[in-house]
Amino acid sequence: MGRAYSTIAFDPAKCDGCGDCMTACAQAKTGTDDIARSRIQIYGRDGAADKTFELALCRQCADPKCVTVCPAGALSKDGTSGVIGWDASKCVDCLLCTVGCSYAGIALDETTGHVSKCDTCDGNPACVPACSKGALKYITTANIYNEVGDWEDLFAPGLAGCQGCNTELLMRHTLRRVGPDTVLATPPGCVPGMGSVGFNGTTGTKVPVFHPLLTNTAAMLAGIKRQYKRVGRDVQALAIAGDGGASDVGFQSLSGAAERGEQMLFMVVDNEGYMNTGMQRSSCTPYGAWTSTTPVGETQRGKTQDAKNLPLIMVNHRCAYVATASTAYMEDLYDKLDKAIAASKTGFAYLHVYSPCTTGWRFPSNLNMEVARKAVETNFVMLWEYTPQDGLHFTKPVDDPLPVTDYLKAMGRFRHLSPEQVEHIQKKVVENQKFVERMTEHAHVG
Amino acid sequence: MTTATLEKAAAAEAPRKQKVILAEGNEAAALGVALARPDMVSVYPITPQSSLVEHLAKLIADGRMDADIVDAEGEHSVLSVLQGGALAGARTYTATCGPGLAFMFEPYFRTPGMRLPIVLTIVTRDGITPQSVWGGHQDAMTVREAGWIQVYCESVQEVLDTTVMAFKIAEHHDVMLPVNVCLDGNYLSYGASRVEMPDQADVDEFMGEKDVNWHVALDPLRPMAVDPLTGGTTGKGPQTFVRYRKGQCSGMQNALRVIEEVHADWAKRIGRSFAPLVEEYRLDDADFAIMTLGSMTGAAKDAIDEARDAGKKVGLIKIKTFSPFPVEALMKALAKVKALGVIDRSVGFRWNCGPMYQETLGALYRLGRFIPSMSFIGGLAGADITVPHVHRVINETEALLNGAAAPTEPVWLNEKE
Numbered sequence: 068m069g070r071a072y073s074t075i076a077f078d079p080a081k082c083d084g085c086g087d088c089m090t091a092c093a094q095a096k097t098g099t100d101d102i103a104r105s106r107i108q109i110y111g112r113d114g115a116a117d118k119t120f121e122l123a124l125c126r127q128c129a130d131p132k133c134v135t136v137c138p139a140g141a142l143s144k145d146g147t148s149g150v151i152g153w154d155a156s157k158c159v160d161c162l163l164c165t166v167g168c169s170y171a172g173i174a175l176d177e178t179t180g181h182v183s184k185c186d187t188c189d190g191n192p193a194c195v196p197a198c199s200k201g202a203l204k205y206i207t208t209a210n211i212y213n214e215v216g217d218w219e220d221l222f223a224p225g226l227a228g229c230q231g232c233n234t235e236l237l238m239r240h241t242l243r244r245v246g247p248d249t250v251l252a253t254p255p256g257c258v259p260g261m262g263s264v265g266f267n268g269t270t271g272t273k274v275p276v277f278h279p280l281l282t283n284t285a286a287m288l289a290g291i292k293r294q295y296k297r298v299g300r301d302v303q304a305l306a307i308a309g310d311g312g313a314s315d316v317g318f319q320s321l322s323g324a325a326e327r328g329e330q331m332l333f334m335v336v337d338n339e340g341y342m343n344t345g346m347q348r349s350s351c352t353p354y355g356a357w358t359s360t361t362p363v364g365e366t367q368r369g370k371t372q373d374a375k376n377l378p379l380i381m382v383n384h385r386c387a388y389v390a391t392a393s394t395a396y397m398e399d400l401y402d403k404l405d406k407a408i409a410a411s412k413t414g415f416a417y418l419h420v421y422s423p424c425t426t427g428w429r430f431p432s433n434l435n436m437e438v439a440r441k442a443v444e445t446n447f448v449m450l451w452e453y454t455p456q457d458g459l460h461f462t463k464p465v466d467d468p469l470p471v472t473d474y475l476k477a478m479g480r481f482r483h484l485s486p487e488q489v490e491h492i493q494k495k496v497v498e499n500q501k502f503v504e505r506m507t508e509h510a511h512v513g
Numbered sequence: 514m515t516t517a518t519l520e521k522a523a524a525a526e527a528p529r530k531q532k533v534i535l536a537e538g539n540e541a542a543a544l545g546v547a548l549a550r551p552d553m554v555s556v557y558p559i560t561p562q563s564s565l566v567e568h569l570a571k572l573i574a575d576g577r578m579d580a581d582i583v584d585a586e587g588e589h590s591v592l593s594v595l596q597g598g599a600l601a602g603a604r605t606y607t608a609t610c611g612p613g614l615a616f617m618f619e620p621y622f623r624t625p626g627m628r629l630p631i632v633l634t635i636v637t638r639d640g641i642t643p644q645s646v647w648g649g650h651q652d653a654m655t656v657r658e659a660g661w662i663q664v665y666c667e668s669v670q671e672v673l674d675t676t677v678m679a680f681k682i683a684e685h686h687d688v689m690l691p692v693n694v695c696l697d698g699n700y701l702s703y704g705a706s707r708v709e710m711p712d713q714a715d716v717d718e719f720m721g722e723k724d725v726n727w728h729v730a731l732d733p734l735r736p737m738a739v740d741p742l743t744g745g746t747t748g749k750g751p752q753t754f755v756r757y758r759k760g761q762c763s764g765m766q767n768a769l770r771v772i773e774e775v776h777a778d779w780a781k782r783i784g785r786s787f788a789p790l791v792e793e794y795r796l797d798d799a800d801f802a803i804m805t806l807g808s809m810t811g812a813a814k815d816a817i818d819e820a821r822d823a824g825k826k827v828g829l830i831k832i833k834t835f836s837p838f839p840v841e842a843l844m845k846a847l848a849k850v851k852a853l854g855v856i857d858r859s860v861g862f863r864w865n866c867g868p869m870y871q872e873t874l875g876a877l878y879r880l881g882r883f884i885p886s887m888s889f890i891g892g893l894a895g896a897d898i899t900v901p902h903v904h905r906v907i908n909e910t911e912a913l914l915n916g917a918a919a920p921t922e923p924v925w926l927n928e929k930e
């Protein structure tokens with residue numbers, strides 16, 4: 068187990084390219100206003116058409132490449148603070164480290180002739196408070212879990228999930244964050260199957276919970292929320308639903324509620340099928356995947372259609388908030404959960420969480436997070452968020468995605484794929500990526 | 514109770530001042546809803562119910578009714594929204610018919626299972642296919658085992674009064690079941706007539722404090738799991754399930770008493786009364802009778818009067834409450850007759866006769882009696898049941914009295930016109 072270190076996080080959606088962070092750094096580190104010498108660099112300020120900005124900054128990596136490539140031992144990671152320090156007395160100015168770092172986190176300071184890098188100003192970085200847009204944050208990743216741990220667990224212990232399933236993690240974290248003033252709907256699927264509603268008169272949660280029909284979750288929640296609004300009580304309406312009901316038979320109710328702007332948070336846990344009832348295909352099941360209703364045989368080899376992209380469809384409802392998330396990126400998920408909760412106070416908030424299924428996807432139970440991460444690293448799954456004001460943008464852009472085979476080969480459900488099928492999937496991944504990229508340019512109304 | 518005694522009972526009360534208006538059945542239903550002050554109505558338009566939801570929308574838009582209106586994307590969601598509302602403590606209402614009721618079926622049969630006191634007007638419509646948008650009782654008859662209370666109205670005035678009373682019946686502690694107020698599509702929905710509007714203050718007094726939703730609630734102040742998974746083959750599952758079902762059955766049986774009590778209270782406070790379960794019309798000294806349901810009763814009463822003038826000793830039994838089936842009250846009425854003709858505005862496919870006729874055979878068996886009887890089916894898909902039609906029913910039933918053999922097939926009233 069590695070320990071968590073502090074790092075400077077950057078939110079490109081908030082950055083407007085003003086350069087205040089660079090000025091602050093240059094002053095703190097060189098005593099000048101020469102932003103060329105700043106250890107934090109914002110790129111894209113030279114009039115790039117898309118008006119998005121990128122960051123070059125030392126990430127204080129846990130497993131730093133610069134340290135390993137440095138022939139002089141001038142770079143080292145401090146085991147306590149996590150900061151990667153540079154020792155001028157050892158440096159031979161070979162600049163290998165600048166090549167080794169994939170984040171452009173080390174650069175040559177031409178004024179001094181030596182490399183320079185961020186040292187987080189002893190845990191009090193000057194750039195962070197200088198950013199008035201809130202684009203920079205100094206965070207410790209582990210804090211999020213500590214904070215969550217302080218909140219009450221609102222599910223009964225011992226939910227009956229499959230071994231290695233991440234849905235219990237998702238359920239507990241979500242409900243802890245949402246809090247006790249909540250009415251929870253868990254339509255038929257894995258979530259009630261795990262015992263959230265309880266069996267034979269028992270209850271699986273500490274908040275009021277019910278089992279809507281597979282078809283009417285959003286409508287029932289709407290009625291509940293409206294009545295509480297009518298009597299002046301602030302009650303969070305929350306659905307934790309599966310992809311099948313939401314994308315197929317429950318879609319009408321979901322779409323209707325979104326159109327009417329019903330004030331709720333609708334979370335879909337997407338494991339790409341009806342996994343609770345025997346692993347049948349849903350409209351979210353990807354092309355080529357084996358399921359019990361898209362079997363592999365002589366004439367058919369898995370699902371013959373591509374998956375329905377439910378979150379993009381929800382974007383076209385102009386919901387107050389729409390985002391995709393993954394349990395492999397909990398911090399991102401938490402950020403989106405916060406925003407979704409806030410948005411649900413005024414309108415329909417939709418959160419689509421990709422959730423690998425150890426049982427139905429055929430992979431070892433210890434690899435859930437790895438499979439989830441590979442999905443993102445290959446762009447098979449893209450993490451983004453949308454609001455009508457700010458449009459759509461990636462929260463974890465993957466510029467150099469791994470080949471999709473890296474993802475497919477991690478699972479038994481794709482074992483039978485022919486080269487043509489793999490090619491189809493790879494083509495679709497690129498197509499989807501381009502499609503969503505276009506939306507990042509065009510989806511906002513402001 | 515005969516109509517004469519009903520009228521006497523009504524006259525005995527000093528009637529309160531009531532505004533007289535001209536209204537269609539759909540408008541009367543909407544006005545009745547407004548008088549009951551629901552918190553939430555959820556609606557989707559469908560012929561011949563549409564003008565009912567238009568009236569509701571207008572009442573709310575004009576500020577004459579303070580309810581949250583949800584224009585849902587279909588009847589399935591309409592009832593689902595109301596279930597949510599009811600689970601959060603709201604008094605709720607909607608209306609539908611025909612294909613809309615069919616589309617609503619999934620949440621429909623769940624509503625009595627959760628014991629939610631929702632009121633739903635069925636503006637009755639014949640079933641499809643063959644395609645038809647006109648009146649008939651096939652929709653309401655088709656869902657008669659779903660566990661809802663179903664009452665049928667004869668007149669526009671009865672629609673208004675029954676709609677208000679339906680809330681009180683549904684919410685009664687001994688009942689806690691949803692109620693369908695059935696009003697005949699086309700005839701009552703669009704038929705305008707004189708309507709006396711009860712005073713809002715009198716209705717408020719009649720309704721009393723709202724007391725809904727104390728048995729199931731989705732409220733963070735007292736968390737519970739509503740409707741957890743029940744049943745199966747082991748443990749207490751099957752027993753739990755039986756307990757729920759038996760509870761629904763006893764709520765249904767209690768409704769017979771509660772419906773009578775609520776009607777009596779209405780008569781006392783508002784000064785107007787209707788037979789709550791079964792109405793007997795000129796039955797006391799009758800040798801034979803015909804049975805009716807809904808708006809056809811008006812024409813049937815005229816035909817009975819004419820037949821009486823012609824010396825035939827015939828009476829009429831009108832079923833007002835169809836579910837729960839008022840077996841005792843019906844047995845009491847049937848005890849007086851020696852031949853019976855039953856007119857249905859729908860089809861019972863299993864028995865090749867009208868559904869109300871089937872139910873009546875059950876009541877006769879319970880009475881330990883065999884009397885010659887016949888099933889008549891008329892008024893399908895908007896067809897008229899006129900006074901001449903009813904004369905045919907009277908004559909063929911009278912023939913049974915005189916020893917004619919009862920046909921095994923129903924008589925289809927509009928077959929040769």
Ligand code: SF4
Nearest residue numbers: 082085086087088198
């Ligand atoms: S100060 Fe903030 S907004 Fe300005 S460039 Fe730096 S990070 Fe971006």
